[in-house]
Amino acid sequence: MFSGSIPALVTPFRDGAFDEKAFRRLVDWQIDNGSFALVPCGTTGEASTLSNAEHHRVIEVCVEQVAGRVPVIAGCGSNDTMNALLHMNFAKKCGAQAALCVAPYYNRPSQAGIIAHFSYLAEHNDLPIVLYNVPGRTVTDILPETVCELAKRHPAKIIGIKDASGDLSRVTDHRMGIGKHFCQLSGDDELALPANAAGAVGCISVTANVAPKLCAEFQAACAANDLELARELNDKLYPLHYAMFEDASPGPVKYALSRIFPDISDELRLPMVACNAEARAAVDAALEHAGLI
Secondary structure, X not given: OOOEEEEEOOOOEEXXXXXXXXXXXXXXXXXXXXXXXXXXXXXXXXXXXXXXXXHHHHHHHHHHHHOOOOOEEEXXXXXXXXXXXHHHHHHHHHOOOEEEEEOOOOOOOOHHHHHHHHHHHHHXXXXXXXXXXXXXXXXXXXXXXXXXXXXXXXOOOEEEEEEOOOOOHHHHHHHHHHOOOOEEEEOOHHHHHHHXXXXXXXXXXXXXXXXXHHHHHHHHHHHOOOHHHHHHHHHHHHHHHHHOOOOOOOHHHHHHHHHHOOOOOOOOOOOOOOOOHHHHHHHHHHHHHOOOO
């Protein structure tokens, strides 16, 4: 079971190519600062602009550098079921502990199509699947009844969800429809506190790229039911959560990392571009508020 602070890692670029050296240092820094697990090749990792070869290399490097210290939940999503399976097959082969699979984007499948997509993946690969629901990006929404149906059909394979729907009532919907064993992870940093109160057990986080220690301490306080400390840490992190989306993500988080982690440049891959001046100012203020600069 996954829990705690789980950063959705950026993919560092240098002169247009994957910066493997910087990524390995980022992985070590995250583990040293308490991250419970790591997610390479998610949305924040710009997976949609990676070739399959690059995508697989990022996963491979992450697993190699982690060396068993924490779980790796490899981003394996695609709008093409067979390409998602290709990613899952590679992730399993190189030693990832689970696959994070986003709802098929652009195609806009029905709920029946979503069930067919995830069922096919579950039936053709042994890697546990964490569903990823982010309708603001995919347009497709994995409705609670669909999540419950998938978990019931494939209880050993579909083991959790990263929910970035923004609908906190779904935590209770999933818990009551599936059970407490189903791993619910917030996909929105700013909603992690109420999500945990409702039954989530952690967050797959953008902010944790920049503030891994604070995010890990916040999640530990939630797990210990220390609400006073959790609120205090949440208040410290709160402006940073919003600053990460002051411009198109992952522009702000890469800028933030470039301020505090010199190995990481703020380079992105088109069509993403560096964040604007207003976003940089918001990031700087939030980093200062959190005591990170």
